[in-house]
């Protein structure tokens with residue numbers, strides 16, 4: 001439909017059409033415009049045979065796993081992408097991460113590194129009071145670290161990252177180091193702890209948004225496999241963590 005109206009509009013324009021040559025030029029121009037209109041439209045209409053969904057024209061180098069078709073979008077550097085725009089999600093998706101130095105972490109006693117990207121993301125809660133400012137959340141994170149190092153005798157705070165209701169993420173062991181959060185699965189998964197107790201209520205929108213962004217950020221950085229499995233701590237170990245309300249919520253999230 002759009003193609004026909006395109007041609008109609010052009011043929012009524014002020015292009016010179018009184019010579020044979022002019023007519024030929026006009027037809028070629030119309031054909032090329034019509035063709036590019038078809039191509040431009042077809043990316044968002046093209047259902048990919050493998051991925052089963054339509055694409056989006058983005059910068060070629062930003063398309064996750066190079067899952068694109070070049071010919072469906074105009075321009076050499078643009079392609080019809082059928083997976084994530086990693087450039088877009090990296091800037092939009094990574095939450096503010098409060099460094100260990102900023103929250104006042106103790107040094108780890110020892111460190112071991114993840115053998116590869118995490119296959120699992122585990123959600124925990126800290127079973128403590130909640131916090132809504134960076135200074136209050138930092139104090140709780142320090143208390144978790146003291147408990148893990150002094151009472152459990154672990155080498156460091158157990159979690160990979162922590163998330164407060166101030167909307168910040170707090171660096172625990174980080175992306176690359178094996179944590180102590182989910183027994184039996186620490187070397188194949190990252191542990192994200194929601195600061196607070198979530199048996200009867202879920203974390204606020206800021207905290208939920210941040211933990212989702214943290215997962216997307218980890219996938220974008222290649223620290224979490226794009227095919228990761230999301231689980232609550234209680235799915236793997238005998239525990240009530242991450243609290244029933246939060247557990248019921250994460251069961252509705254992608255990858256659970």
Ligand SMILES: [Zn+2]
Pocket residue numbers: 123124125181233239241242
């Ligand atoms: Zn837990």
